[in-house]
Amino acid sequence: RKEVEQDPGPFNVPEGATVAFNCTYSNSASQSFFWYRQDCRKEPKLLMSVYSSGNEDGRFTAQLNRASQYISLLIRDSKLSDSATYLCVVPALIFGAGTRLAVHP
Amino acid sequence: SAVISQKPSRDICQRGTSLTIQCQVDSQVTMMFWYRQQPGQSLTLIATANQGSEATYESGFVIDKFPISRPNLTFSTLTVSNMSPEDSSIYLCSGKGTGLNTEAFFGQGTRLTVV
Numbered sequence A: 001r002k003e004v005e006q007d008p009g010p011f012n013v014p015e016g017a018t019v020a021f022n023c024t025y026s027n028s029a030s031q032s033f034f035w036y037r038q039d040c041r042k043e044p045k046l047l048m049s050v051y052s053s054g055n056e057d058g059r060f061t062a063q064l065n066r067a068s069q070y071i072s073l074l075i076r077d078s079k080l081s082d083s084a085t086y087l088c089v090v091p092a093l094i095f096g097a098g099t100r101l102a103v104h105p
Numbered sequence B: 001s002a003v004i005s006q007k008p009s010r011d012i013c014q015r016g017t018s019l020t021i022q023c024q025v026d027s028q029v030t031m032m033f034w035y036r037q038q039p040g041q042s043l044t045l046i047a048t049a050n051q052g053s054e055a056t057y058e059s060g061f062v063i064d065k066f067p068i069s070r071p072n073l074t075f076s077t078l079t080v081s082n083m084s085p086e087d088s089s090i091y092l093c094s095g096k097g098t099g100l101n102t103e104a105f106f107g108q109g110t111r112l113t114v115v
Helices: none
Strands: A004-006 A011-014 A018-027 A035-039 A045-050 A055-057 A059-064 A068-077 A086-090 A099-104 B002-007 B010-013 B019-025 B031-037 B042-048 B068-072 B075-080 B089-096 B105-107 B110-114
Touching: A004 A086, A011 A018, A018 A086, A018 A099, A035 A059, A035 A068, A045 A055, A045 A059, A045 A068, A045 A086, A045 B105, A055 B002, A068 A086, B002 B089, B010 B019, B019 B089, B042 B068, B075 B089
Parallel strands: A011 A099, B010 B110
Antiparallel strands: A004 A018, A018 A068, A035 A045, A035 A086, A055 A059, A059 A068, A086 A099, B002 B019, B019 B075, B031 B042, B031 B089, B068 B075, B089 B105, B089 B110
16 A cells, blocks of 8 residues: 555536545554645645644645544635645655646636 | 755756756755656655765665765755656755654755756
């Protein structure tokens, strides 16, 4: 099993939609997780940290499910500018393959 | 978070030559890393650059091919040696603090094409 797995997408959603991505990880001892956003031809940039109790920042909510070993990212009221690749990161800075999101008018 | 300046941003190189990529951080960082990203793929960790000692390489990457230097806490270089077309990729450096919950931040990347 890979250390981290993501659905590559693409997720094509209309503006205003709610979309959720999951990322599963294999190391049950993992303690810290992150979601990064990567725009085309740009470097990844931190979107959110994922805390045990969940984490919300505006339209974005990140959650951790230790029992099932996955983290999730929920985006509400999608904007065109949310179109990007979303990468989950597990400890030791192992990146998932990324989930592509395309928000259309 | 700190800012990393990475250069060159892109280069086209002849096979058999070497290219050195530099990353300068605007503040001291405990950990620095080098990644490779193929088009449409995720980031693959090449190595952890250790200050004052040899880098720690991930499986599939060796020092002879990817020598790394880290003379201080704000600077690191990655050399891609004896290049072949298969080395064409984006190379990214990254910095991070030591805390478990500290995030990594990235340089702008180097787009390398080997012809």
